[in-house]
Amino acid sequence: MSTPERVTHRELRELLRSFHESGWNAMTLDVDGIRVTVGKDGPPSAVAAGRDASGSSATAPEAAPARTLPPAPQGPATAPTKSTAPTTPAAEPVDAAGCVEIRSPAVGSFWVAPSPGEPPFVQVGDTVDNAQQLGIVEVMKLMNPVVAPQPGEIVRVFVADAALVEYDQPLFLLRPTDG
Structure with missing residues (x-):
């Protein structure tokens, strides 16, 4: 039985760096069963993190429906x-x-x-x-x-x-x- 691929610390740092350099205010990232929510002006509220306009939810890439x-x-x-x-x-x-x-x-x-x-x-x-x-x-x-x-x-x-x-x-x- 093989172990599923995991996101490395380096890849996670790269994603966070990209977020920091973006025009986004908040982002939610789901990786390996762990959800990370970050905001440029402090932690975003749970309500704001779930909205499409203020945050993003990134998951493993899938075919776009x-x-x-x-x-x-x-x-x-x-x-x-x-x-x-x-x-x-x-x-x-x-x-x-x-x-x-x-x-x-x-x-x-x-x-x-x-x-x-x-x-x-x-x-x-x-x-x-x-x-x-x-x-x-x-x-x-x-x-x-x-x-x-x-x-x-x-x-x-x-x-x-x-x-x-x-x-x-x-x-x-x-x-x-x-x-």
């Missing part, structure tokens, strides 16, 4: 990694009826292109195929592809290039095609 949206679209909640990073794209009204959110598979840095200087994987208005790569979430030098769960049209990109994203945060809005 596709979810059907409620009638009104949700606004993005991201923080750039540095003050020179681009801001979140402006949110214009979009008819979200029947659309699907494509969410982040992990906590990390979001990249819209395969490499700096290259064109983005997709842009608003692009038609995509099932399993087509839409972006990348980088976690400690590990590149996690963000892929389309089904064919459709990209109707919104919620996050700017190089922004920090939380686990399960909406990244794209996809209007599925019928066939």
